[in-house]
Amino acid sequence: MTKKIAFYGSSLLSSYWNGAATYYRGILRALAPHGYEITFYEPDAFDRQSHRDIEPPPWCNVVVYPATPEGLRSVIPKAALADVVVKASGVGFADDELLAGTMAAARGDAVRIWWDVDAPATLAEIDGDAGHVLRRILPDLDLVLTYGGGPPVVAAYRSLGAPDCIPVYNALDPSTHHPVQQDGRFEAELGFLGNRLPDRERRVEEFFIRPAALMPDHRFILGGSGWADKDCPRNVAKIGHVPTSAHNAFNCSPRAVLNINRDSMASTGFSPPTRVFEAAGAGACLMTDAWTGIEMFLTPGEEVLVVRDGTDVAEALRMLDPVRAHAIGQAALRRVLKEHTYDQRAIEVDQILGRALATKSEELAA
Template sequence: MKIAFYGSSLVSAYWNGAATYYRGLLRALAAKGYDITFYEPDVYDRQKNRDIEPPDWCKVVVYEGTVDALQRAAKEAAAADIVIKASGVGFEDDLLLDRVMAAARPSALKVFWDVDAPATLAELRTDPALSLHGALKGIDVVLTYGGGDPVIRAYRGMGAAECIPVYNGLDPETHHPVSPDRRFEADLGFLGNRLPDREARVEQFFLEPAKRLEKQTFLFGGSGWQDKPRPPNIKYIGHVPTRDHNAFNVTPKAVLNISRSSMAENGFSPATRVFEAAGAGACIITDYWEGIELFLKPDEEILVVRDGQDLVDVLSGLTHERAREIGRRALARVLNEHTYEHRAAEADKIFRSRLHRTEAAE
């Protein structure tokens, strides 16, 4: 079966948090026999900051960031059995959704894949002019990579026929244990781009605890933080390319996951970083969000903190031996239950059952 997938970028993780999700899931679907073409616009300097070349398991079509190029790319949806428009493509998303769904054959399975449901739902609630409002009636299924029951209820309330989470996962071929790297030595590492609804939580869970733990060392990675005031025991290293993520995760005593505010409020939204770090065998400390226990067991496979004081207490008492044991347990859990092979099996089941429906209705 042919899939036409319209997303932000498959070949660049630059300002593109969905890259790991796309790569892991689509590679696993390709292994199941799907013929996939990924369409992405040339915007935000992503093509200048590629961290992989187009893979052999997926054709990548990069189109210019112009309306004409977008319309030409959208027309190619007519050749696909499954047409997928992701959220947050980054160039004329409304127009792209309209054109892609209009080009899809009546018998094609039409999917909206939301890779940031809290942000998308917030836009839908405040902007009645968004194309997605009307498009939901013609879309067969909304898939999300997080959100659980709160997101499902919200989408159904807005007219979606179905909404099903297909959560983030681990790609063991790209995220796995490696030897420590001296560049990333620290007591605690945090990796995340600067975003408006994350910044206050970074201050609460990372910057303020670092000030209070002046004898411990902190490693700060991610784009956009270069002018952010920080204490001298924090080393800022900027953007960390995907090839260095494994070493970044395994070298510090622990790594910190900080959810964006909207993700934490919705719950059931494990970031790709959680699975990447667990796949490398890292000891993960995460801020609290509802549903954590569905993915990793608190205190045994992941450490959970509710505020900056919790972070100070946990890190102060964390030994290297306990950190290594938590990392070992997390790795075993994600390999057993949370790889992209598991997620692709879910997506494959969704696709095949609903394709039969569209064929029968034709």
Template sequence: MKIAFYGSSLVSSYWNGAATYYRGILGALAKLGHEVTFYEPDVLDRQKNRDIDPPDWCRSVVYDGTEAALRRAAAEVAEADVVVKTSGVGFMDDTLLEAVFAAASPGALRIWWDVDAPATLSEIEPQPDHPIRRALQRDVDLVLTYGGGPPVTQAYERLGPAPCVPIYNAVDPATHHPVAPDPRFDADLALLANRLPDREARIDDFFLSVAERLPDRRFLLGGAGWDDKAVADNVRLLGHVPTRDHNALNCTALAVLNVNRASMAQTGWSPATRIFEAAGAGACLITDAWPGIDMFLETGKEILVARDGRDMEEILSGLTRPRAAEIGQRALSRVLAEHTYEKRALELDAVLVERLAHLRETAA
């Protein structure tokens, strides 16, 4: 199949938490023989902060941050069998949504792929005339989501006739894997998270307050937006950490923390890319609590779970190197067995084949 994919960025993870997800899923689809073109706008300084060169398995198209360039890029969709518009592109999303689906050929499978379903649903549900709601009712043949489980699939299927299928995050063992420790990232607890309004208070609780109460421990905070944040002396701010350094960070710190945004934690079934990146490196993972964790990793054996900052303090205070290593190895074994992008791509391929056949049978 020819797949035209309109997303935030494939080549840069700068202010773009979906980069690893896109690379993993689409790279694995390309290995199955699909022809992928990824369209992304030159906005938010992403092109100045590339992590990778355009991959050889994908045609990469970067268009200027102008409406005219957007419409030219959207017009190229006419030759595609599968047309994907994701949430959170970051430039004229509503215009792009309308333009892409309008330009798609009559026989193309049109997909809305939501990489932030809890936030999207909370925005569109109270607005009867929201552009995404209109698209769901008249243009969308299939909804895919980054996560969310039953609460998300049921909500989307109330909004339009298209089926909704979660395609969860996973690990690409060629990208995220164990490496030797790196002194640059020596710490007791490391967290990679961009500074976002609905996650900052949770990071204050699960990470920064714990650092204040454990002054003899060392903490690393990576991600964009934290430069002007007041932190304890034992917290080192790393700024944006490129993908090439993720393995070293995950393999060096005693433990790696995942903190979901408030909406994703409440909705559940939303494992972040960081969870699989860290597990793929054999890191000892600690996560905030959310429904559905045990669908991916077994709590207490393959991942540790904290309900709040006091839980985090207790877990970290009692964590030894041998136990951390044991948890990390169990997590690594689990994700390699069940949660690789190759497995996700096979699941997605089956869905695409079935929905495209259904679409063509209905048209005939």
């Protein structure tokens, strides 16, 4: 029997100021064939709809609602139509009202899930806030799923009263992220792609801008929204928002591409961003700031280069010839295809949902 999922998130259609887009797409595309009819509800906010990367796909119904109180009231009752109701973090409009409303509207036999795509930041936000709506609702939910975070996040959510917390890590969709020919627009010694965010900017200054200053004769390329007025060395090319359709070319063209975690994710660990798997899936030579748990996904020194600061970045680049860069990229590609695809994650999610639905049925029958 087909099971219906109502998924309330930031945006499936646009990655503009929305780093979770590829995660949502990968998980839900791979999950749909397991017997799920999915409807994704997203607000028309932050100019995302004019920066769509994709149109509504065949594997998911997409409802775009106005970012107004009336728009919110139009979609909250739809939760009652679903067997599984998911409210994701970081929707960006009336998050607390949406969480409380959808979970209250869900049927008694439905599985209610909080899916946190930035768990370290969420936990920091609610720390010490006894009246936070998530704290109040957590014990009444059926499950917490997270984008990452590993044992520290699992322990934190359980201590707050969540019945269970299971990380569902980012992964690769090989149909969208894969090796392509180099593109002259993106050729550089090092490329970094990420939006300008307060708890990332200091680390971008250290891991990307400082190495560029140390290597003035080499080209560095900075992609993502918000960097236009950032003071950078002259050898840094700021290219603005890069749509997902261009991510493969961006990842394949520089000598190496850099992952820089946000402060909260770096300190918590076990939180590989989607960019890690996108770059590895393109066969790029990936360099990442150091964080606990990286070896769960890629082997340092063989499948990824791990750096501690800007000096490390510059030194690693000076020692990185094209042959070694290619070897690291190919090793990473083999690893993620073997162990870290969204098809594999979808099997895991299907099993999680199956257990949760069975438990719910048993509870109601008792």
